[in-house]
Amino acid sequence: MKNTVLGQLFILIGFLSTAQTNPVHTETYLTIGGIEQWVTIHGDNAEKPIILFLHGGPGSVMSPYSKSMYSGWEKDFIIVNWDQRGAGRTFGRNNPPEELTVDYLNKNPLTINQMINDGIQLCEYLINSFSSKKIILMGSSWGSVLGVNMVTQRPELFHTYIGHSQIVNFGKNLLESYLTVYEMAKKAKDQEAIAILDELGTPPYIEAKNVGKLLRIVKRYEKNNSKPTPELWNISSEYSNELDAKNRYMGDDYSFINFVGHSKLGIKSMADSINFMSTRIEFKIPVHIIQGEADILTSKKYSAAFFDSIKAPSKKYHLVHGAAHSENQDIVAKQYEIAIKYSIITD
Numbered sequence: 001m002k003n004t005v006l007g008q009l010f011i012l013i014g015f016l017s018t019a020q021t022n023p024v025h026t027e028t029y030l031t032i033g034g035i036e037q038w039v040t041i042h043g044d045n046a047e048k049p050i051i052l053f054l055h056g057g058p059g060s061v062m063s064p065y066s067k068s069m070y071s072g073w074e075k076d077f078i079i080v081n082w083d084q085r086g087a088g089r090t091f092g093r094n095n096p097p098e099e100l101t102v103d104y105l106n107k108n109p110l111t112i113n114q115m116i117n118d119g120i121q122l123c124e125y126l127i128n129s130f131s132s133k134k135i136i137l138m139g140s141s142w143g144s145v146l147g148v149n150m151v152t153q154r155p156e157l158f159h160t161y162i163g164h165s166q167i168v169n170f171g172k173n174l175l176e177s178y179l180t181v182y183e184m185a186k187k188a189k190d191q192e193a194i195a196i197l198d199e200l201g202t203p204p205y206i207e208a209k210n211v212g213k214l215l216r217i218v219k220r221y222e223k224n225n226s227k228p229t230p231e232l233w234n235i236s237s238e239y240s241n242e243l244d245a246k247n248r249y250m251g252d253d254y255s256f257i258n259f260v261g262h263s264k265l266g267i268k269s270m271a272d273s274i275n276f277m278s279t280r281i282e283f284k285i286p287v288h289i290i291q292g293e294a295d296i297l298t299s300k301k302y303s304a305a306f307f308d309s310i311k312a313p314s315k316k317y318h319l320v321h322g323a324a325h326s327e328n329q330d331i332v333a334k335q336y337e338i339a340i341k342y343s344i345i346t347d
């Protein structure tokens with residue numbers, strides 16, 4: 001009888017503890033920057049710190065993969081993913097065309113300032129909606145461009161900035177990628193890649209398709225020289241449908257053309273204005289840079305130089321062996337290691 005009563009008491013205590021955690025699981029469109037944008041918010045306890053992920057691409061949304069990659073973090077954080085303007089479900093929500101045309105691209109440009117303002121507005125919404133008064137900001141690749149701008153413009157909104165595959169100067173990043181992969185192709189006697197690279201010549205390029213050709217070779221060599229992403233990192237079932245796939249692929253193309261530009265079509269490059277080495281950037285919050293050692297696209301040559309140049313209350317550079325440009329398990333483990341240090345900070 002005594003054991004039964006104690007057992008029931010322990011069950012009750014466990015139930016009350018769970019009930020008091022106040023979980024949050026929201027997936028919705030929020031009006032940001034005058035349009036509806038897709039945001040997912042998941043956490044076991046609404047009192048925990050907020051992490052906002054800024055995806056790369058610009059059109060490479062993370063929301064379809066977040067459950068397989070980051071669901072284990074929900075006990076410690078509120079995990080927020082955002083399909084940025086022109087990407088994923090946000091692209092699909094705002095009258096997308098049946099196919100991308102020059103007319104559509106010229107009438108619907110993306111700008112960095114527009115997307116920075118979107119990100120800041122989302123952060124203000126999150127802080128007003130939850131008990132945490134500052135956000136841990138994680139920006140990957142293109143997201144690192146937004147991240148640096150957001151935290152330097154509105155530092156009071158953030159605990160820390162964690163930049164992964166940090167873009168510093170896209171023109172120099174791309175040229176370095178070309179030179180690096182060309183040497184790797186010669187060493188491997190990869191005549192097919194050498195022929196393509198010879199035809200392309202060194203960047204910059206005036207057509208988006210030529211950037212795409214180079215990036216396909218870069219990705220192949222990165223894949224061959226790094227630890228792969230886990231097979232378990234799959235698209236969640238709710239995103240595994242024809243409509244979401246169409247929006248992802250078309251949004252990715254739309255965002256990519258806006259990012260790299262296409263001068264013959266009159267499409268300005270967002271990337272041309274990215275140069276974090278032009279002035280010494282001063283951060284008012286702690287900064288962490290995560291660099292994959294095998295990252296060819298955003299190499300340690302430039303991310304390390306950027307890191308050395310910045311001023312911040314504290315800063316740390318994390319070189320991850322066996323990692324390339326994209327996330328793998330080691331990158332995610334490093335992100336968690338850094339973020340958990342800020343999990344007890346509440347104001």
